[in-house]
Amino acid sequence: MSVRNLCIAVAAASATFLGGSVAAQAQPAPIEAYAAMPAIESVSVSPDGSTLAYIRRSPDGDTVVAQARTGEALVTIDISDRVARGVFWASPDHVVIQSTVQEKLAYTTTVQDYVQLDIVNVRTRRVARALRSADRGILTASFGPATVGTYRGQPVLYLRTITVEKNAYTYDVYRVDLDDGRGRLHQTGAEDTSSYVIRPDGEILARTTYNSTSGSWRLLARRGGNWTELLSRRSLLDRPAILGFGRSDETVLLSEDREDGPVLVEISLADGSEVMQHDNIGADSIVRDGAGHMVGIARQGLTRSYSLFDPVHQANWDRLVQGLAGRELFLTDGDDDLSVMVFRAEGAGEPGSVYLFDAERQSVNLIGREYPGLAAADVAEVSAIRYQAEDGLDLIAYLTKPTGREARNLPLIVLPHGGPAARDEAGFDWWAQALAARGYAVLQPQFRGSEGLGVPLLEAGYGEWGRKMQSDLADGVKYLADAGMIDPSRVCIVGASYGGYAALAGMTIDEDVYRCAVSVAGISDLTEFLTVERRQGGRSRFNEGLRYWQRFMGVTSESDPSLAERSPAQLVSRIKGPVLLIHGRDDTVVPFEQSTIMERAMRRAGKDVELVALDGEDHYLTFPATRRRMLTETIEFLEAHNPPR
Template identity: 30%
Template sequence: MQETVSTEAPLIPRAALFGNPSRRGAAISPDGRHITFLAPLDGVMNVFIAPRGALDQAKPLTHETKRGVPFYQWAQDSGHVLVGRDTDGDENFHVHAVDITTGHARDLTPHENVRAEIAKLSLQHPGEVILSHNARNPQFPDLYRVDITTGAATMITENPGFAAFAIDDDFNVRCAIAFQPDGSQITLRPDPASGWVPFLQFAPEDAMISGIEENFAPDGTTLIRSSAGRDTSALYRLALDTGEQTLIAADDRADIGGVLVDQITKAPLAYSVNYERNRYVALDPAVQPDLDYLDAANIGDWVAQSRTDDDKLWVIGSNADTAPGAAYIYDRTAKSLEKLYDSRPELADAPLAAMHPVIIEARDGLKLVSYLTLPKGSDAATPGRPSRKLPMILLVHGGPWARDEFGYNPYHQWLTNRGYAVLSVNFRASTGLGKSFVNAGNNEWARAMDDDLLDAVDWAITANIADPARVAIMGGSYGGYATLASMTRNPTKFACGVDIVGPSNLETLLATIPPYWESIRTIFQRSIGNPDTADGLALLRDRSPVHLADRLARSLLIGQGANDPRVKQAESDQMVAALKAKGIPVTYVLFPDEGHGFARPENNIAFNAITEQFLAAHLGGRAEPIGADEISRSTAQILEGADTLR
């Protein structure tokens, strides 16, 4: 039995951290008259609408009864909201247009097994939308111009094999993007005589972080991001007739992030850069007072997540490490900020812990931007350093082409509240930190990418943060793979591990990617390994944890969604079967109504309840008892290891 972790902080209920938020995802109608947001209706997240300034009059606009709304967006006519919907996490999204007056919902993509996305909305065509969907060809979605009121649809571009399109405000398809077998990215434009003609190319090392923007200006230019000739991705203005590029903004630490543009002229007004923290920088002096006001408002890192057509009102989303997200209306004329809501008001007095950005040096000198959170009060004498060594969770992000960021993180808060230090590491291949960093992960799954994680753990041990005998590894998607890979590669490094929807066999992972990812298959092959070559196939097999199952020496918990289109259930099934064949115990929880992760709060809470008991047994942390119906209210099927949870 492990040493028990003590802390004076009261236990934060799992339901308060992982249940439905009271509200989230606020947006303002283009005309500024209405506010929408997601909120629970009979326990399921739905779109609500209210007059601006009267949120107490909010009423539901959608009526989902099982699975919450995954995404929504205002149509430019201010009379409809476009709402996404899939079935049990299968990611075959349909787009529905909901009339805000009548509540009538029309499926704009009424096809079987279709995956649809909103491709373009425009002030110039407020009653229409460009949708992309793959009804014709599952691999390559076409573009359709759709009347939002009637649903009448006309194909405007048939996709011959491209990864994406760029569309201007008059709904002209100006460019297409394609990835070549060598990993390079080509931008093409339509030519009446020759079809699609290449006019811009990014080398393989630049392709992941470079590309054209959908900001086609009346003067014949657009914006692009490019790392060509430099390490981080910079913002340029591209002359479409000559190809001339003019540098607008760059940062040597990180790629240019979000870009705020004028909605008519498409001139860039400001950009953001996220190294340790996310910060906006003005390009147009007219927005400098707005940035100054919002930076001084003490709301944490912020983003303008919705704007009116006249750009006088912004919906601001805030993100602070010890305050779950809030939303505000920012009036640019009055320079005033009106809070719309706190997403989780029940956590207002909870003992949330501060997050500390840290830069950890990998063994080859690469700088790893990381985030450490410690149990409340454990570092009272020296912030960021506990008074004694703690059990620690290495929490690995998914992707791997994503990144960890500063701000409120429910997993950090949950686990630190239970007595653990939590460390999240932007290992090589993480995005936003330049092309050298992202490309350093090529062919390095379960090698240098794992070394980065090991180096971060060793840093925490050397700094007297982590007890080396009580370190766990946990993550979802790529983070789940990293858990399996590191526990088989380094059998005694971790006391236990939690794999959530992680691939175990890279060969079968690549063989079963969703059909709509076919256009980016070369990215996977260049980064992970090419199964069409003998060396590539050998690499994939060598880096697949399923083939190393007999090396596993510590306890493992696996969670999987049965409808996952990205990491199929077979990935977890294979690993469990391999472990059973070697007589190695494993706990395996399957959710038949989930996909790539656990979207339904009942399921997420159930899996986290199981995880909490699992971690407490192996690391000695605190655990909230499992409620009488906490598992039964979910769809959890404990296929292996049920006896270990009693």
């Protein structure tokens, strides 16, 4: 069973408390307890439900562990030499370790993230690198989804990737041997092939094509040896997506935006007709069984819920929710028929624990705690609040209040999320909790342009980068100040990625709202950022990433003069308080130069600025030492310039 990401509409829910009150504590937990990477992560159960695999982190190093559910250790693999992102089972005997590595492109200084898949035979303890050898030359940076399956009765992995041959590129499927990692060409695509739908036995039933120049998208089904077009659309940015099979392998699941809103519909592979349209309100991910069939939908409103099609599965899940009342539950994996489920719990004094549910025994067992250095008292109360933007738009935000302090005249940290098409969720947020533990209230606004809270809210952000997307944050501050909950003279703003831009914009566009700011990997010069994006990704009509940024910024060219009007590096004369810049030198999403540009501009203007460079760090605060340094520098800066008491 797997849970695939899907981002579509969600209806606004009423405000509610999401975390329980905990007893006051005299001394907060150390910063490193919050900044630590989860001690256990990516827990996966084998297809037959008998064995577990997971990433384990400790001071002695990171490992991948495979063990029987009885506790018997099968194999332990040292992964301290790579950045492991997750593990999954390819057969009852094989675990795949997903990692990323960074390498410089030939003849350039550009650093590229590459996917690395290592296959571990838990019985023989041999490790093979997937596609280390293959029938043709491939681009490992282009690995697409993996399908666990068989070929002539033997377990294999079907991997999508780009083949390079005589300067021609095709998106193909390779059949990977689980014991030696060799890839054999299974299906040749075309230059415009963009995805495949593959049965576990290796039969490819459908594929999609996309032309980035014309925006032409097509869904094709295989008829004998030929491909027959079922659907076609034209879209330069919001193209439809095939999310695998529907409830059987006779249908595929289509997600697309239509004039009357987004839809989630099963399409017949026989004739392209719509077989069933699913309720997509709040849909966040798809739950699948071992054959890849859709067996449920995960929904994320203010809190997470699951709609499982089998009434027995739904009854089991409902009992888990009732038994762990007050916590957010996340279904993360299961065996082939969902009789064994792995799930996470957060909230109500719970920083994160992983459990195993056995339907036959009706038992729940703790697998491990993600943050063993944190106690229940170290997790502050979180609530969802509603407020209105100045133009009347209804918004929600998550508010984390410091434990043991009355919600009156508190110092506030505004913590906007990245993206911008992203969102915060209920549950444990290590960054917000670390700040609350130091005595700050923390506000996480779901500003216009946020994803997963309804298409109207997302689309309201188009063209509002540095405009209403920014003022939505200040309107949240005003709401709390009017309610007497926070002291408006003690407000700072902190964020990463787009949130880092918002922090810098807070000091330059809303300069009277915030007394200080911390920008982690933030964009400071919009013109330069788009110029680099165009240079690396190609012309705008080919470059979907560039079109994404242009949509939110409301421009069609990096020469648009409005970009300078919203670029913090061009507005440093307005800054009244200190700014801390933190950036990983190996960031491949927002170049490190974006922070050096801001630092130079502020120093020339005689402003108070400091730049902390994180050597070896990427965009995602992947490494424990640099993540800990980021949080330590941030808290020390805030305590110096906005004391919590």
